[in-house]
Amino acid sequence: MKPVLFFFVFGSTAVLAIDFKKDIRPILKENCYECHSKESGKEKAGYIFDDVETLKLDIQPKGIIVPKLPEESYLLEVMTMDVSEKAHMPPKEAMSAKDIAKIREWIAAGALLEGEGAATLPVRAAVPAGPLDWTNTEGKTIKAGFVRLEGENVVLKMPANGQEIPYPLAKLNAASQAQAKAAAEGK
Numbered sequence: 613m614k615p616v617l618f619f620f621v622f623g624s625t626a627v628l629a630i631d632f633k634k635d636i637r638p639i640l641k642e643n644c645y646e647c648h649s650k651e652s653g654k655e656k657a658g659y660i661f662d663d664v665e666t667l668k669l670d671i672q673p674k675g676i677i678v679p680k681l682p683e684e685s686y687l688l689e690v691m692t693m694d695v696s697e698k699a700h701m702p703p704k705e706a707m708s709a710k711d712i713a714k715i716r717e718w719i720a721a722g723a724l725l726e727g728e729g730a731a732t733l734p735v736r737a738a739v740p741a742g743p744l745d746w747t748n749t750e751g752k753t754i755k756a757g758f759v760r761l762e763g764e765n766v767v768l769k770m771p772a773n774g775q776e777i778p779y780p781l782a783k784l785n786a787a788s789q790a791q792a793k794a795a796a797e798g799k
């Protein structure tokens with residue numbers, strides 16, 4: 613199982629009803645607004661977390677919040693790196709493990725900003741066909757079922773446990789990218 617785990621080291625697809633306003637905003641308010649908000653008038657490093665329109669710009673594949681991929685999200689990295697590191701946020705203070713877990717879950721569920729979010733999640737495609745071979749740019753191959761394309765990711769279903777995992781298309785080799793697109797069109 614090890615190669616599979618290394619292949620898919622990023623977040624899970626846990627669909628928890630994490631609500632931005634109720635669960636996430638209070639955490640950012642408590643830990644970050646002091647130096648990154650319109651409210652405080654401080655916009656350190658250009659980050660403003662209390663303005664949804666500005667925050668939206670940070671939520672994208674190249675932003676500090678990569679939807680569905682907490683481990684690639686710099687926002688989470690600055691919260692979880694060693695407190696002694698200069699880039700740790702908030703500076704010199706550790707956040708509670710519970711708050712960090714909530715941020716991680718929120719990103720894993722797609723980093724949605726409004727409401728319950730469920731309605732904006734992509735509609736689930738029909739039950740996938742049997743497992744296919746997928747090879748990434750490093751040449752590692754795994755077997756997994758195709759579920760759907762979702763933005764820049766292909767969602768794969770692990771045969772072992774049925775877990776659905778989003779994987780960046782850009783990290784698959786050309787043949788596997790083509791296979792994902794063909795599978796999506798075939799549905």
Ligand code: HEC
Pocket residue numbers: 640643644645646647648656657659676686687690691699701702703
């Ligand atoms: C006490 C003030 C303060 C608080 C609170 C704070 N920050 Fe910062 N933040 C800064 C400063 C100052 C910088 C610029 C640091 C630098 O450029 O060296 C910064 C930079 C950043 C950066 C960019 C870092 C980089 O490497 O470019 C991110 C991302 C960030 N903060 C996120 C957060 C988050 C998320 C929180 C809340 C969990 C937070 N900050 C809380 C002061 C703060």
